[in-house]
Amino acid sequence: MIYRTIYLLIYLLMEVGATMTNRQILFTSRPTGEATAANFTLVEAPVPELADGQVLVQHLYLSLDPYMRGRMNDTKSYAPPQPLNKVMIGGTAGVVVESRHPGFAAGDHVVGMGGWQLYSVVGGSARGALRKVDTSRVPHSAYLGAVGMPGVTAWYGLTRICEAKPGQTISVSAASGAVGSVVGQLAKARACRAVGIAGGTQKCDYVVKELGFDACIDYKQHRDPRSLYGALKAATPDGIDGHFENVGGAVLDAALVRMNDFGRIAVCGMIAGYDGQPVPLNQPSIILTSRLRVEGFIVSEHMDVWPDALAELGTMVATGALKYRETIANGLESAPEAFLGLLRGRNFGKQLVRLA
Amino acid sequence: MIYRTIYLLIYLLMEVGATMTNRQILFTSRPTGEATAANFTLVEAPVPELADGQVLVQHLYLSLDPYMRGRMNDTKSYAPPQPLNKVMIGGTAGVVVESRHPGFAAGDHVVGMGGWQLYSVVGGSARGALRKVDTSRVPHSAYLGAVGMPGVTAWYGLTRICEAKPGQTISVSAASGAVGSVVGQLAKARACRAVGIAGGTQKCDYVVKELGFDACIDYKQHRDPRSLYGALKAATPDGIDGHFENVGGAVLDAALVRMNDFGRIAVCGMIAGYDGQPVPLNQPSIILTSRLRVEGFIVSEHMDVWPDALAELGTMVATGALKYRETIANGLESAPEAFLGLLRGRNFGKQLVRLA
Numbered sequence: 201m202i203y204r205t206i207y208l209l210i211y212l213l214m215e216v217g218a219t220m221t222n223r224q225i226l227f228t229s230r231p232t233g234e235a236t237a238a239n240f241t242l243v244e245a246p247v248p249e250l251a252d253g254q255v256l257v258q259h260l261y262l263s264l265d266p267y268m269r270g271r272m273n274d275t276k277s278y279a280p281p282q283p284l285n286k287v288m289i290g291g292t293a294g295v296v297v298e299s300r301h302p303g304f305a306a307g308d309h310v311v312g313m314g315g316w317q318l319y320s321v322v323g324g325s326a327r328g329a330l331r332k333v334d335t336s337r338v339p340h341s342a343y344l345g346a347v348g349m350p351g352v353t354a355w356y357g358l359t360r361i362c363e364a365k366p367g368q369t370i371s372v373s374a375a376s377g378a379v380g381s382v383v384g385q386l387a388k389a390r391a392c393r394a395v396g397i398a399g400g401t402q403k404c405d406y407v408v409k410e411l412g413f414d415a416c417i418d419y420k421q422h423r424d425p426r427s428l429y430g431a432l433k434a435a436t437p438d439g440i441d442g443h444f445e446n447v448g449g450a451v452l453d454a455a456l457v458r459m460n461d462f463g464r465i466a467v468c469g470m471i472a473g474y475d476g477q478p479v480p481l482n483q484p485s486i487i488l489t490s491r492l493r494v495e496g497f498i499v500s501e502h503m504d505v506w507p508d509a510l511a512e513l514g515t516m517v518a519t520g521a522l523k524y525r526e527t528i529a530n531g532l533e534s535a536p537e538a539f540l541g542l543l544r545g546r547n548f549g550k551q552l553v554r555l556a
Numbered sequence: 557m558i559y560r561t562i563y564l565l566i567y568l569l570m571e572v573g574a575t576m577t578n579r580q581i582l583f584t585s586r587p588t589g590e591a592t593a594a595n596f597t598l599v600e601a602p603v604p605e606l607a608d609g610q611v612l613v614q615h616l617y618l619s620l621d622p623y624m625r626g627r628m629n630d631t632k633s634y635a636p637p638q639p640l641n642k643v644m645i646g647g648t649a650g651v652v653v654e655s656r657h658p659g660f661a662a663g664d665h666v667v668g669m670g671g672w673q674l675y676s677v678v679g680g681s682a683r684g685a686l687r688k689v690d691t692s693r694v695p696h697s698a699y700l701g702a703v704g705m706p707g708v709t710a711w712y713g714l715t716r717i718c719e720a721k722p723g724q725t726i727s728v729s730a731a732s733g734a735v736g737s738v739v740g741q742l743a744k745a746r747a748c749r750a751v752g753i754a755g756g757t758q759k760c761d762y763v764v765k766e767l768g769f770d771a772c773i774d775y776k777q778h779r780d781p782r783s784l785y786g787a788l789k790a791a792t793p794d795g796i797d798g799h800f801e802n803v804g805g806a807v808l809d810a811a812l813v814r815m816n817d818f819g820r821i822a823v824c825g826m827i828a829g830y831d832g833q834p835v836p837l838n839q840p841s842i843i844l845t846s847r848l849r850v851e852g853f854i855v856s857e858h859m860d861v862w863p864d865a866l867a868e869l870g871t872m873v874a875t876g877a878l879k880y881r882e883t884i885a886n887g888l889e890s891a892p893e894a895f896l897g898l899l900r901g902r903n904f905g906k907q908l909v910r911l912a
Contacts, residue, residue: 478838492851493851495849496846
């Protein structure tokens with residue numbers, strides 16, 4: 201029995217100290233123009249031993265988000281560029297494997313910014329680094345979507361910038377996506393008319409029939425700006441009071457013309473411009489003639505709203521009032537292609553990578 | 557003596573009732589492309605008799621302002637289009653000739669929206685139609701400029717949208733103009749760095765040497781966008797916290813790039829786009845990456861700030877702390893050409909027409 205215990209101890213020590221190998225995707229070259237899989241490199245590395253105060257997390261899900269494309273450029277943006285030859289940034293949902301921090305114990309379900317890798321070692325006290333979540337009523341992966349950063353993004357833009365009020369019309373681009381889908385459902389919960397813009401019949405059907413938007417415009421059916429504008433006009437007979445922009449380009453141009461006086465535009469994403477060439481706004485003078493407020497934001501700079509937002513979002517998901525869809529790629533090695541697909545709109549709802 | 561009195565009475569009745577002829581400039585055709593003098597027609601018409609509650613005003617000055625160009629188009633804007641074959645809209649400073657309203661007496665100095673004509677008949681109780689002004693410390697014409705609509709426009713955009721605070725950098729286009737000149741001087745009074753953009757050495761010299769701006773960029777010396785940006789960068793070493801836009805186009809494009817995070821842009825004018833062709837904003841994605849707030853406004857919709865604004869502006873003009881310059885055309889018939897010159901930046905400071 202004593203030999204068996206010693207054997208087991210040695211085996212465990214080997215597991216933790218020696219055989220635990222991390223797999224990581226590094227960002228190894230900046231794109232010139234479109235991002236490609238060649239910008240990333242899969243490597244293996246040992247999991248380091250924990251220091252006091254640190255927590256070892258095994259990731260179950262990696263979140264893929266449009267903002268990552270911005271980080272790949274070496275230009276001024278709202279965040280420092282992703283450094284070269286480091287693990288690519290990303291939100292993760294995981295389980296604590298080992299903890300040398302009193303606030304965490306093995307088995308805790310957590311979300312954090314673990315990056316594109318199987319394991320991360322995190323300072324348990326670092327602000328916002330690691331957060332325990334209750335997965336009894338809300339699925340673990342939802343904390344990367346509707347009850348996480350994308351959900352709070354929707355909440356902030358809708359309530360704090362668009363200032364949605366009952367009876368108003370709210371429009372949102374990328375309406376079937378992780379952020380857009382929440383914008384429309386929160387708008388409906390506030391007795392607004394919710395109008396989505398999405399790419400493809402399937403996404404539009406989902407937005408209207410499953411998520412309960414009042415209308416959805418398939419921009420792929422309206423390649424011509426006049427046609428897109430006509431469809432948006434038909435879907436917004438009373439104009440638009442608040443527009444939530446996830447894309448930029450033609451959709452924003454059309455929305456601008458439909459804005460009612462004193463309308464608000466929350467600028468959350470400009471995916472169309474991420475590949476280097478700026479996409480102009482064709483009629484900025486409408487900002488003046490319609491006295492609009494156009495405001496860009498990034499939700500991580502508004503941490504004060506997270507508790508309120510997460511409370512509402514969590515309750516809505518738990519009660520089924522807030523629906524969401526996920527597209528899940530399997531395995532770390534699938535992350536680059538899944539990410540590129542996201543940039544091209546190939547995902548449906550929240551794009552995740554299952555890592556365990 | 558009695559004959560002489562009767563004769564005088566008859567003469568006066570003839571003067572008021574019969575021989576008082578108004579001269580008016582009507583807006584008689586909408587421009588296609590650039591506005592021209594052919595869009596206006598000078599006519600004569602009798603001055604109507606006053607009804608109860610009305611006031612007859614003789615105009616001393618007509619104000620010419622960029623917003624008038626927008627009204628000439630038959631398109632959605634912040635105000636209804638100028639109707640065809642009616643007297644062209646415009647602010648006026650004048651003297652009461654005759655009053656059938658208890659609030660006004662002959663000889664009162666007033667400002668109002670009398671339009672492009674020598675006389676106007678105004679309902680004395682109509683809200684905002686006619687306002688008595690004290691010309692003992694502030695020149696009458698200043699009520700059409702620094703202590704009038706342009707001044708309050710500057711005050712509102714600077715304090716309520718740009719939210720200028722000590723130590724910040726404020727930039728303003730059309731810096732020598734009626735609005736821009738006040739923006740910069742109010743910014744200096746708030747311990748900001750004030751940077752102007754204007755067309756020509758003479759205007760830039762005036763802005764810096766007479767108005768006290770810290771720097772002024774002559775956009776005519778920087779026709780290339782990179783050159784303009786370089787000059788703006790040199791003049792704003794700490795970036796721009798608040799930008800007041802009177803023009804649009806290349807200047808706004810350059811300013812956008814220089815904006816600090818969380819900067820504010822007050823959109824007051826888009827003169828470059830008034831002639832029909834929209835002028836695009838080249839890099840709207842900066843609104844997101846720098847988390848900017850861009851807001852259009854028209855000061856007549858914010859009447860609540862006028863008392864505070866006029867109090868500060870009036871005191872500053874009376875004490876010499878707020879300087880301004882006027883370009884004065886003579887005679888009603890000169891108004892169309894003076895207005896077209898204003899649209900081309902040929903004026904220097906506030907453009908007025910002297911009518912008496």
